[in-house]
Amino acid sequence: MRIRARGREVLSNPMTNRGTAFTAEQREALELDGLMPTGYTTMESQTHRVYEQFRSSNTMLGKFLNLAALRDRNEVLFYHLLSAHLEEMLPVIYTPTIGEAIERFSHTYNRPRGVFLSIDRPDQVETSLKNYGLGADDVDLVCVTDSEGILGIGDQGIGGIQIAIGKLSVYTAAAGIHPRRVIPVVLDVGTNNLGLLSSDFYLGERHGRVRGARYDEFVDDFVTAVQKLFPHAMIHWEDIGTNNAYRILQRYQHEICTFNDDIQGTAAVVLAAILAAVDVTGIDLDDHRIVSFGAGSAGIGIANLIRDQMLRTGASESEEEAYARFWPIGIQGLYLEGDPRLLDFQQPYARTRAEVADWEVKDPAKIGLLDVVRNARPTILIGTSTRGGAFTREIVEEMTKHCARPIIFPLSNPTSRAEATPADLLEWSDGKALIATGSPFGPVDHGGVRHTIAQSNNALIFPGLGLGVAACRATRVTEGMIAAAAEALAGLVNAWRPGAPLLPGMSDLRLVSTTVAIAVAERAAAEGVALNPLTDPIQQIYERMWQPKYPKVEVI
Numbered sequence: 001m002r003i004r005a006r007g008r009e010v011l012s013n014p015m016t017n018r019g020t021a022f023t024a025e026q027r028e029a030l031e032l033d034g035l036m037p038t039g040y041t042t043m044e045s046q047t048h049r050v051y052e053q054f055r056s057s058n059t060m061l062g063k064f065l066n067l068a069a070l071r072d073r074n075e076v077l078f079y080h081l082l083s084a085h086l087e088e089m090l091p092v093i094y095t096p097t098i099g100e101a102i103e104r105f106s107h108t109y110n111r112p113r114g115v116f117l118s119i120d121r122p123d124q125v126e127t128s129l130k131n132y133g134l135g136a137d138d139v140d141l142v143c144v145t146d147s148e149g150i151l152g153i154g155d156q157g158i159g160g161i162q163i164a165i166g167k168l169s170v171y172t173a174a175a176g177i178h179p180r181r182v183i184p185v186v187l188d189v190g191t192n193n194l195g196l197l198s199s200d201f202y203l204g205e206r207h208g209r210v211r212g213a214r215y216d217e218f219v220d221d222f223v224t225a226v227q228k229l230f231p232h233a234m235i236h237w238e239d240i241g242t243n244n245a246y247r248i249l250q251r252y253q254h255e256i257c258t259f260n261d262d263i264q265g266t267a268a269v270v271l272a273a274i275l276a277a278v279d280v281t282g283i284d285l286d287d288h289r290i291v292s293f294g295a296g297s298a299g300i301g302i303a304n305l306i307r308d309q310m311l312r313t314g315a316s317e318s319e320e321e322a323y324a325r326f327w328p329i330g331i332q333g334l335y336l337e338g339d340p341r342l343l344d345f346q347q348p349y350a351r352t353r354a355e356v357a358d359w360e361v362k363d364p365a366k367i368g369l370l371d372v373v374r375n376a377r378p379t380i381l382i383g384t385s386t387r388g389g390a391f392t393r394e395i396v397e398e399m400t401k402h403c404a405r406p407i408i409f410p411l412s413n414p415t416s417r418a419e420a421t422p423a424d425l426l427e428w429s430d431g432k433a434l435i436a437t438g439s440p441f442g443p444v445d446h447g448g449v450r451h452t453i454a455q456s457n458n459a460l461i462f463p464g465l466g467l468g469v470a471a472c473r474a475t476r477v478t479e480g481m482i483a484a485a486a487e488a489l490a491g492l493v494n495a496w497r498p499g500a501p502l503l504p505g506m507s508d509l510r511l512v513s514t515t516v517a518i519a520v521a522e523r524a525a526a527e528g529v530a531l532n533p534l535t536d537p538i539q540q541i542y543e544r545m546w547q548p549k550y551p552k553v554e555v556i
């Protein structure tokens with residue numbers, strides 16, 4: 001690392017600062033003498049100290065703020081600590097704690113990170129991105145949210161910047177994406193969250209969400225500016241509201257290098273977990289009946305990838321046959337043809353009114369989950385509804401009556417939104433349920449078997465995808481690359497032992513991410529969208545990964 005700065009400027013930049021790990025020679029050369037205690041600490045010893053500080057916070061939000069402050073002080077040390085304690089710290093910098101940090105953003109705010117773009121100042125979009133200070137070749141990733149559908153906690157206005165920061169931290173921890181080659185962005189288009197609008201502390205634009213042409217133009221201004229300033233960056237869309245998420249993806253996915261994490265990343269990880277579970281059941285994928293409870297961005301994204309898998313493997317002969325395996329449910333109940341509330345991307349999954357005409361249901365105006373479970377007899381139940389506790393004992397017992405090994409994935413985040421807990425699912429299904437969750441849950445002992453619960457979270461996909469894209473300089477993120485990511489992840493699973501998890505654990509994130517990255521880069525090359533196809537994939541991917549160690553310093 002070449003350092004031109006001197007004195008306090010060195011210490012105030014989290015990328016150059018290494019605190020008491022500066023040697024005597026470095027302190028002299030960088031004019032740091034007298035600016036810190038004279039004691040010298042190795043990085044290992046520093047890591048012990050910051051770990052002790054982390055542990056001394058009594059609340060999860062306190063731990064989050066402690067880590068955020070460390071990242072703002074000494075970024076290398078932050079990632080070193082995170083890598084050493086990934087399983088323990090992921091639930092702090094990511095789901096579930098990040099949900100609380102986002103809600104409390106304007107209260108706990110102390111210093112900015114990322115780029116804040118306001119719909120009321122569209123002329124500043126390019127300047128604001130430029131002000132971040134990175135050059136055309138310096139950026140691999142831009143992670144952007146408009147905060148309308150943050151996890152399962154909805155519209156969070158300006159606080160959504162934290163999800164972009166959190167996702168990018170996972171890219172670095174899991175896949176070694178260089179922390180300075182990324183930009184977190186929030187598109188501040190207003191908020192419909194009355195709690196935020198009426199709070200004195202709120203730091204975003206104080207008006208309702210802007211929609212329609214002005215929103216679309218603003219998004220387009222953003223995409224155009226990123227393309228112009230950082231032509232090699234992949235744009236990662238996160239937690240965009242359902243109304244806009246698919247539209248934006250469809251608008252740009254064939255023109256630029258971009259992907260939507262909730263739609264595509266989630267689908268890839270869930271497909272891998274489904275394939276593992278389906279293997280355990282011994283029933284072919286196309287013989288399963290799938291209920292998507294909360295069929296919005298993530299739910300339909302998952303359904304689409306499972307549908308493609310059925311078509312690709314020849315399990316289903318036609319699209320109609322594949323669609324017929326799904327029963328999608330939203331806030332209005334089972335999706336039925338002709339429902340004007342259905343968005344374009346949901347319509348192909350709507351069921352005909354004729355097929356439910358003779359169902360016994362509680363209220364024909366709204367066919368609920370229990371009705372669907374009773375009548376359609378699903379073997380797979382996927383929850384992406386944001387509705388905590390929706391998978392009740394009655395529903396799970398009913399499902400278990402009709403299938404030997406019900407596959408049940410309560411995927412909503414944070415933990416409070418999970419449709420059920422693994423402990424309840426195992427109790428209600430008499431230990432038969434095959435489970436994966438969105439947020440982390442500890443192991444559950446049932447009937448003498450210890451069940452390790454897979455965390456089916458897109459964190460197992462997006463870091464490797466980003467690394468693969470950056471390594472081969474992919475110009476697009478194709479459906480084939482997403483499928484390759486899912487297949488690579490599925491290849492790492494061995495779920496045959498009773499109680500075994502359906503996915504690798506978060507402690508294996510680096511292995512998972514490199515495996516996914518190689519598969520993605522290879523598929524990109526095969527599909528002709530890689531500018532630099534990898535010739536020695538393992539070595540090239542490995543070399544590309546940033547390691548959280550203090551680099552050699554050259555004082556200039």
Ligand SMILES: NC(=O)C1=CN([C@@H]2O[C@H](COP(=O)(O)OP(=O)(O)OC[C@H]3O[C@@H](n4cnc5c(N)ncnc54)[C@H](O)[C@@H]3O)[C@@H](O)[C@H]2O)C=CC1
Nearest residue numbers: 151152242294295296297298330331385412413438457458
């Ligand atoms: N495990 C993972 O990796 C991921 C989990 N998720 C989780 O999935 C949930 C949904 O996320 P998105 O799909 O992005 O949101 P979304 O807003 O696009 O979809 C939510 C869907 O749930 C439906 N819904 C809401 N309340 C309902 C109710 N009471 N009953 C039935 N349906 C209901 C809505 O109609 C909507 O279609 C969130 O909690 C999020 O954290 C999302 C992406 C990844």
Ligand SMILES: CC(=O)C(=O)O
Nearest residue numbers: 151152262413457458
């Ligand atoms: C994990 C994720 O992307 C979500 O819950 O929205």
Ligand SMILES: [Mg+2]
Nearest residue numbers: 151238239262
């Ligand atoms: Mg998300």
